[in-house]
Amino acid sequence: MPNVGVVGVQWGDEGKGKIIDILSDYADIIVRFQGGANAGHTIVAGGKRVILHLIPSGILREGKCCIIGNGVVLDPEVFVHELSELKALGYIKDDKKLMVSGLAHLIMPYHKKLDMLKESRNTKKIGTTGRGIGPAYEDKASRMGIRVIDLFDKKVLTERVKRNLEFKNFVIKKYYKNEGFQARQIVKTYSEYGKILKKYVTDTTAFLHKSIDQNKTILFEGAQGTYLDIDHGTYPYVTSSNTVSGNMASGSGAPPTSVGYILGICKAYTTRVGEGPFPTELFGEDGELMRKIGDEYGATTGRPRRCGWFDAVIVRRAVKTNGIKGLSLMKMDVLDSFEKIKICVKYKIGAKTYAEPPMSVGDYERVEPVYEEIDGWNTSLRGITKYDELPTNAKKYLKRLEELVEARIDIVSTGPERESTILLKTRLYNLRFAFLNS
Ligand code: IMP
Numbered sequence: 481m482p483n484v485g486v487v488g489v490q491w492g493d494e495g496k497g498k499i500i501d502i503l504s505d506y507a508d509i510i511v512r513f514q515g516g517a518n519a520g521h522t523i524v525a526g527g528k529r530v531i532l533h534l535i536p537s538g539i540l541r542e543g544k545c546c547i548i549g550n551g552v553v554l555d556p557e558v559f560v561h562e563l564s565e566l567k568a569l570g571y572i573k574d575d576k577k578l579m580v581s582g583l584a585h586l587i588m589p590y591h592k593k594l595d596m597l598k599e600s601r602n603t604k605k606i607g608t609t610g611r612g613i614g615p616a617y618e619d620k621a622s623r624m625g626i627r628v629i630d631l632f633d634k635k636v637l638t639e640r641v642k643r644n645l646e647f648k649n650f651v652i653k654k655y656y657k658n659e660g661f662q663a664r665q666i667v668k669t670y671s672e673y674g675k676i677l678k679k680y681v682t683d684t685t686a687f688l689h690k691s692i693d694q695n696k697t698i699l700f701e702g703a704q705g706t707y708l709d710i711d712h713g714t715y716p717y718v719t720s721s722n723t724v725s726g727n728m729a730s731g732s733g734a735p736p737t738s739v740g741y742i743l744g745i746c747k748a749y750t751t752r753v754g755e756g757p758f759p760t761e762l763f764g765e766d767g768e769l770m771r772k773i774g775d776e777y778g779a780t781t782g783r784p785r786r787c788g789w790f791d792a793v794i795v796r797r798a799v800k801t802n803g804i805k806g807l808s809l810m811k812m813d814v815l816d817s818f819e820k821i822k823i824c825v826k827y828k829i830g831a832k833t834y835a836e837p838p839m840s841v842g843d844y845e846r847v848e849p850v851y852e853e854i855d856g857w858n859t860s861l862r863g864i865t866k867y868d869e870l871p872t873n874a875k876k877y878l879k880r881l882e883e884l885v886e887a888r889i890d891i892v893s894t895g896p897e898r899e900s901t902i903l904l905k906t907r908l909y910n911l912r913f914a915f916l917n918s
Contacts, residue, residue, distance in 0.1 A: 485741070500537050501537050507699035509546075513702070514703060516534060516616065517611045519534070534562055539577070551721065552584050556587075559580075575679055582629030587613070591615035592611065606717055634667070692735075710722055724801055725739065725803055741806070745808045747814075748809050751788075769817070793826060806887065812892055819855070819856050822853050854876060889904065
């Protein structure tokens with residue numbers, strides 16, 4: 481199968497936006513299958529910096545069709561905002577290039593409020609993005625959710641909003657001692673959003689099936705990362721959706737067999753925003769330097785990201801869980817000035833060593849990384865586009881990472897621009913992606 485899926489193999493913010501933007505050029509359709517406006521893809525295109533939270537970053541390419549799949553939780557306020565921004569920049573000349581699944585669940589104002597209130601009350605904070613993601617997925621699972629398609633039936637919308645508010649207002653007012661919501665106001669605002677959304681809403685599952693029959697090329701755009709996955713991540717310090725490749729099918733309606741090549745995106749080091757375990761986190765000068773050089777501040781919340789060395793234990797596990805065929809190693813140039821570079825090769829708790837990440841969060845917090853140290857390359861990699869031009873120590877670093885994580889590195893990023901990319905040989909099946917072989 482020719483289609484390609486992209487997932488993060490760390491804690492998100494790996495730089496998926498840049499790679500998706502590059503690969504989009506070779507795809508007909510780009511689909512988001514999970515998450516919501518908690519994602520933040522920063523793309524530098526034509527000298528302009530664009531941050532997209534909800535609309536697939538493939539939208540920046542001409543003639544591509546972008547889909548917000550059923551697995552996404554859609555905040556119409558963000559959608560409308562991004563839409564008008566993209567239109568103003570001239571990126572959406574043809575409305576047909578953007579499609580929204582009617583089955584996607586909506587983020588409602590009370591989801592955002594509950595997200596904030598829950599976090600402010602929680603003594604063990606998750607450090608959520610405050611975008612209402614968790615509460616929206618909670619409602620989806622408890623069958624209280626309101627879907628995009630419901631926006632077009634005022635009776636259904638009113639009835640669902642009222643039913644939800646009976647419960648939500650009770651919790652917001654009585655438990656959190658905060659101000660509740662009025663059904664009339666929400667229905668009015670959301671009906672207005674519905675008017676704007678209407679021309680984009682369609683049966684995206686049927687569209688994908690038809691596109692597969694027509695041999696169109698699909699790119700599945702993951703958000704967040706494997707260790708923020710609700711099942712496979714560092715629970716409870718995770719997001720509320722499945723971020724792993726297995727969700728590409730259920731979150732879009734395309735069959736699992738339609739994804740032929742899964743590309744894992746990881747940084748040459750590790751970062752994390754929000755709370756939760758992070759075995760290789762650095763608290764001193766090295767971490768500060770990574771944050772400064774790598775400009776490690778959240779695209780969605782602006783929070784400083786926690787920084788640390790590359791953790792081969794988590795990446796190896798993510799390679800297996802996602803069925804990664806190739807990796808894209810991002811921000812390698814950020815390590816340019818480090819004399820010595822460390823790689824975590826296994827974990828230690830007491831005298832025992834482990835090759836797999838622990839299941840319990842308590843163990844995760846007690847884990848000590850076992851490092852291997854290699855010499856840095858001490859020269860700028862910025863903008864290098866050919867593997868042969870990399871200094872020997874940089875090549876050694878790549879080779880060692882490949883051995884440790886048991887996957888090939890197919891792409892190396894040496895700067896934020898599209899052009900600052902080394903495209904290596906690849907096993908991408910589709911000839912249209914064969915540019916990677918050149
Ligand atoms: P939520 O997704 O807003 O519920 O946040 C849950 C956790 O996932 C928090 O630790 C967030 O910082 C993290 N998170 C959510 N989205 C992203 C992302 O796109 N990049 C990195 N971390 C994220």
